[in-house]
Amino acid sequence: MSTQSPPIVYRAPREWTRLHPVSPLLGGWAVFGVVGSIFLYNYAPQWTGVDPELQEGAHWLMGSIIWVLILAAVIVAIAIGIGFLQWRVNQYRLSDDSIEQRKGIIFRQHKQARLDRVQAVDVVQPLMARIFGFASLKVEVAGGENSGVSLDFVRLGDAEAMRNELLALAAGMKRAKAEGREATVDAVVAGADAVAEVDTDGNVGAVPAHGSLRDVVSRPVGVTETQAAPEREVYRVPLKRLLMSIVLSWPFVWIMSIPLFAGAGVFFLNLDVGRVIASFGTSLFTMVPALLALFGFFWNELSRGFGFIAALSEDGIRLRHGMLETRRQTVPPGRVQAVQLQQSLLWRKKDWWRVTINVAGYQDDQEAVSTLLPVGSRQDALTALWLVLPDLGDPDPAGTVSRALSGTGADGGFTPSTRRARLFDPWQWKHRGVRATERALLIRSGALVRYVYVVPHERTQSLSLEEGPLQRKRGVADVHIHSTNGPVKPIARHLDTADAEALLAAQAQRAAEGRKHQTPEQWMSAVGLAADGTEDATPEAAADPVTETSPAPSTTTPSPATPSEPA
Template sequence: MTGETGIARASTGLADGEWHRLHPASPLLRGGLAFLAVLGIVIANLRERLAEFLIPVFSPDADDAFDTGFGDWRNDWANDPIGGIVSHGWLGWALLGLVVVLVAIIAGFWLSWRFHSFRITDEAVEVRSGILFRSHRSARLDRIQGINVTRPLFARLFGAAKLDVSVAGQSGNVQLAYLGSALADGLRADILRLSSGARAARAAAGAGGARGPGAAGPGAAAGLSAAADADATTDAAGHAGTEASARSRTADLLNRRVDEFLAPELDPALAPPESVVHLPIGRVIGSTLLGGWTIWLILMIALIVAGTINGWFWIWFSIVPGVIGLASYAWSQITKSLRYSIAGTPDGVRIGHGLLSTANRTIPPGRVHAIEASQWILWRPFGWWSVRVNLAGQSISANAESQTRTIVLPVGTADDVRRVLALMLPGEPGALDALVPAGLTGRGDDGGFEPAPRRAAWLHPFSWRRIGWAEREGVAALRRGVLSRSLVLVPLARLQSVAVSDGPLRRMLRLATIRLHTVMGPITPRVPVLDAVAAERAWAHLAGEAIVRAAGDTSHHWGLAAIGAADPARSSEAEVGEAGVGEAGVGEAGAGEAAVGEAGVSGA
């Protein structure tokens, strides 16, 4: 889907600048589950006392046994609060208090929902929340780095989904938890359409055109039209619902929930089939079993066997919990990789995964700062690789969720890696054809890489032949590793700075280290050893090329390219308008100057 068709997609009507509320089940999904869990634990712990209380109600002859059952417990509130309540005749007050607590909790949930609202404007995504202490979060559209749609299992039962807007900067994300499942996907498309620069471009191109005083522009008109259609559809559905029986409405609801559970995370109509990578379940299970955690599992099992043989039964209490934890980790890795798919869409790369709890995220063009393809040694006989990225705004914590969001290919072949890299670095179809194969498995000067000299073997005796770097069409490729092979690709348009460093030992061997600074993330782009003269030459080349590439980069306004494909004249007018009123042009020039300054300081 390209051109005007790619931009003027159907709108949800929520990106109209007005405040809207979330899904009515949002309070229950956010905090109610914890309350239900606590209530379940309390009931489970008091089930015996509840049974003793109910037995004499339905069996009066059991009064004596009931009274004897309380015995010494009746005044011991710590051990048996129900016994104390019954013995003091406070049962009615206790039930009344329980009702009051439940009503207060329900009222709190309702107030939380009423005071939690959001709006989408031409500038930002804003969220207001809080009853006593109010908060107002805002995510600027030009800072959006990606949008994630997550559907936990319990939320899917309500037909709800969580939309997470990632922006540049740490802890700056904005969450809309929760929305209707279909609305979440539609609203993501609306936000991406606004952040792509398409609306500003269309407004600049259409300035002075024949529009009435009350006209709001194509984007807003589309939104209002879609909103009107949605209202009409809602009215029609409501009218039909009044005529249908309760059984048919229930069957329709169940059918919709089943369809949502079985629907793919990625709509096949959004991308050509050849751009999509799917993972066979056998590869997912095999790669998980051959992961690094397997070594720890084997060691733990060996300790358990040795302890059992020698009579050290205490070792079960120390090791078995660790074995259970590793098994749970392996199961979670498998389930997260099931139904995995990745595809290119008009608004960026869409990645989906999950079996029961599902998630899909969209990475808009121009948001990837570094890409790494890595291969664990146990994967080498099968030719498997994984791919992860550095994105601005992603969390630097080591928790499972943040690590999962950095992975764009859990396990794939070399062909899968090339297809994923083509999606992540579009625009240069032949630039990486020679770099990628040589970067994945090559050595020395294969593929035009500049290798480390032989004397680097003193510091890296096993991997010095793998170490090297190359640059093609604005992409720097860094290669290293022998036990765990690694190829890092850095788009120079988003390079922050370049640093050359050496220590006493490296100076004695006439070696140096090159470090490419990007946004913080799991990837550290660096060449550990290189000839000192070659390192200085590489530093100068990369710093200069980064300035040129940053000055000409317009990938963050991918909507302009779509308009240009449909009408080149309007595209040029839109670019003039963007340069005149937007801040993106100034920001890009500033980024280029910052790269020069940082490169000079780092190199010095």
């Protein structure tokens, strides 16, 4: 790394630009590596056998392996060749109101993602890309699958420059600064302490605002023309808590219980140890898929929460996580459609919660990207909720949500499920309840696994009241709140029919009110609301022109949250 030469300045291209030429290589390597390693694992032990028969077999295998390798090489070469052809026609540019991409050899595509319609911007670095300092930029718009723009791959600096610039454009920050409006993070974060008494001291400031999660290997040598909006860390998930949360999950408990049961069997029932072990041996084949699935579960849990940091900036919530593949998401607060807080039975003693969100543009199966807090204390969960919903429209938001999290029946002003529902809902009916604040609807459910759904009124897509034959007999009905595609599916079940009908009517009214008060598509105002607490009035107060924050451009310290060492 040269220290004397002037740093490269990355900027988002305004004219058609190709992705980085190395892109076709980055895609296929992972697969190649995995396939290669599987072959090695499967065959390597056999080469070392001393048995002549085995040796012979190994030789034959080696011969076949060479052929397999040649075949694999040809396939990879073809894939790379096609990738190269595709790369040649894959171009992107940023215009003042949209990011455009055109690609495709046979079927030409020209995508335009309007900046004021952007739902989320992710910088994703799969392992290979991460090692060599590349990244993929994903711009999500609410148009279903494959509707967003995805740039795989560009240099990390280019991806960041593009992200920063399009976020800055979209957030109207340039305008805000031109008007001299107050647009500092501190003003925004001040609101957080009021709501959830966030324990930010010590954390804040420890992490440099800029480049704290720059991956160690791909340390940028340049600076981006548009700096990322300064941010403040709000919470993070320590590795210890994450591991503990995995230990406190049913799959883990299940695995641990197998030897326990076996041991108990041997001890108390006088079973033969050898037979127990033998039965394990024979059932190994059937257990392999189950074990793989379990491994997948642990891996997902680990990588979704590894190094998880949530931060707040002018252009939205920043989420970072990932172990081998890292992902840095920027979700504007107004873009969160629904929130779900969830607590499994095993987490109850620790009072840990998981917070999941619906963001239009993220797909149903993308659980990992829809996680706002993988595991955290009640305080963290409240903070997470505050992040996406700064104003709950309730005089005591923390108390209300707290009662929603652990109350039953009519606690905290909730409309409970009717007792008549106990016939077909014996466990949960006591815990179910629904309550509307001025800005959002809270739905509580679950006896063993607790759920709380929070849907802002203005984000309600549509509503429905549903009633089966048995329910009608008992005078019970469900109210469904339809949100955009995502893991959160809020339903208020088993309400008294009269309550349900009233809720449906009232909620339709509230949604209509909410839409009228809904701030326009600019993100700044959404977070700005929290800063001064007023509803509609945009802060016109002529504050001092915000001085350009100058994040340290060249030196980047490895984040304390990423224990990976420089290669």
